[in-house]
Amino acid sequence: MFHPTIWCDSDDYRADVEVVDPKKCLEESCKPKCVKPLLEYQACVKRVQGDESGHKHCTGQYFDYWQCVDKCVGPKLFAELK
Amino acid sequence: MVGGGVFQQILRRKLHSPSLATPVRSWLSSKTAHVEAGSSGVRAFALLGAGVTGLLSFSTVASADEAEHGLACPDYPWPHDGILSSYDHASIRRGHQVYQQVCASCHSMSLISYRDLVGVAYTEEEAKAMAAEIEVVDGPNDEGEMFTRPGKLSDRLPQPYANESAARFANGGAYPPDLSLITKARHNGQNYVFALLTGYRDPPAGISIREGLHYNPYFPGGAIAMPKMLNDEAVEYEDGVPATEAQMGKDVVSFLSWAAEPEMEERKLMGFKWIFLLSLALLQAAYYRRLKWSVLKSRKLVLDVVN
Numbered sequence: 001m002f003h004p005t006i007w008c009d010s011d012d013y014r015a016d017v018e019v020v021d022p023k024k025c026l027e028e029s030c031k032p033k034c035v036k037p038l039l040e041y042q043a044c045v046k047r048v049q050g051d052e053s054g055h056k057h058c059t060g061q062y063f064d065y066w067q068c069v070d071k072c073v074g075p076k077l078f079a080e081l082k
Numbered sequence: 083m084v085g086g087g088v089f090q091q092i093l094r095r096k097l098h099s100p101s102l103a104t105p106v107r108s109w110l111s112s113k114t115a116h117v118e119a120g121s122s123g124v125r126a127f128a129l130l131g132a133g134v135t136g137l138l139s140f141s142t143v144a145s146a147d148e149a150e151h152g153l154a155c156p157d158y159p160w161p162h163d164g165i166l167s168s169y170d171h172a173s174i175r176r177g178h179q180v181y182q183q184v185c186a187s188c189h190s191m192s193l194i195s196y197r198d199l200v201g202v203a204y205t206e207e208e209a210k211a212m213a214a215e216i217e218v219v220d221g222p223n224d225e226g227e228m229f230t231r232p233g234k235l236s237d238r239l240p241q242p243y244a245n246e247s248a249a250r251f252a253n254g255g256a257y258p259p260d261l262s263l264i265t266k267a268r269h270n271g272q273n274y275v276f277a278l279l280t281g282y283r284d285p286p287a288g289i290s291i292r293e294g295l296h297y298n299p300y301f302p303g304g305a306i307a308m309p310k311m312l313n314d315e316a317v318e319y320e321d322g323v324p325a326t327e328a329q330m331g332k333d334v335v336s337f338l339s340w341a342a343e344p345e346m347e348e349r350k351l352m353g354f355k356w357i358f359l360l361s362l363a364l365l366q367a368a369y370y371r372r373l374k375w376s377v378l379k380s381r382k383l384v385l386d387v388v389n
Contacts, residue, residue, distance in 0.1 A: 062286035077158065
């Protein structure tokens with residue numbers, strides 16, 4: 001079973017391993033939980049792409065998606081940090 | 083227009099009527115007396131139109147407000163959040179290092195002195211050595227001249243700019259605020275600053291930010307003058323902790339929280355102690371009051387009736 005805590009652990013002190021930012025990593029792992037707002041945002045992007053007026057934007061859907069991701073990441077993040 | 087005229091007539095009639103006791107009945111009677119064939123329908127349609135317009139305008143205002151207020155920041159479980167929790171002083175020490183190396187080039191912290199760091203993040207010797215690295219203007223001397231000397235513990239942390247105008251000039255008109263009280267000066271300060279520092283992202287489709295500004299959803303309005311400053315391994319921590327963006331964000335916010343509320347630990351201890359003692363005092367006072375009042379409260383009244 002996919003276990004984000006192991007995946008995003010920054011405890012790897014080996015010099016050759018690239019440091020992984022736990023927040024970015026957890027945001028990736030929270031994407032599956034927030035598929036619905038993500039799809040809404042992508043649908044909005046498609047609609048806005050054809051817009052010539054410059055007034056249309058996807059801030060609402062963007063905020064909904066990131067709010068969902070933030071709610072998911074928030075309680076878990078500090079467990080990965082010193 | 084016709085419906086509006088009828089409505090005004092009805093209002094005038096209501097206002098001039100001597101008694102407002104039966105406003106509904108008089109309104110109904112005036113309505114039947116004065117209404118023409120189609121005007122009530124027109125009036126109803128006008129009211130419906132006004133309602134729909136109101137609802138629509140609310141929705142557009144709401145979406146403009148979203149970016150204006152900024153994305154709501156999540157609540158992170160800070161180690162010093164609990165009722166008896168102290169600061170993570172190792173985190174404060176790392177956070178000061180981040181401030182010094184990343185933030186101090188633009189942000190002042192003019193309310194903090196080097197001596198405040200002693201016993202919190204550094205030993206006295208370390209703080210003295212840090213202070214000695216900076217040059218401070220002092221004076222006048224016996225000859226009436228100002229001179230520069232190495233810093234002492236009693237000196238404030240150095241300011242990057244001489245004044246606000248210089249700061250604005252160097253940063254495209256934007257003033258990098260002093261950070262001494264920033265976590266108290268912003269709503270939900272600790273979470274907001276952490277979210278802001280680690281929240282630089284690509285803007286949503288349809289939003290373009292002008293040259294010189296950067297997109298940050300947590301910043302009210304979305305366009306912030308400060309670029310992304312926390313990048314992985316921008317700083318090398320002395321204690322060997324990997325300096326990821328999130329780690330630096332956590333440490334610097336711990337440092338800023340301490341800087342804004344250095345009294346927090348003492349305050350929590352005092353608060354716990356005095357709330358406990360005052361609760362005991364309350365129980366004692368309640369018992370004593372009831373003891374003294376028992377004399378009066380257990381009085382009996384005898385009704386002596388003479389037939």
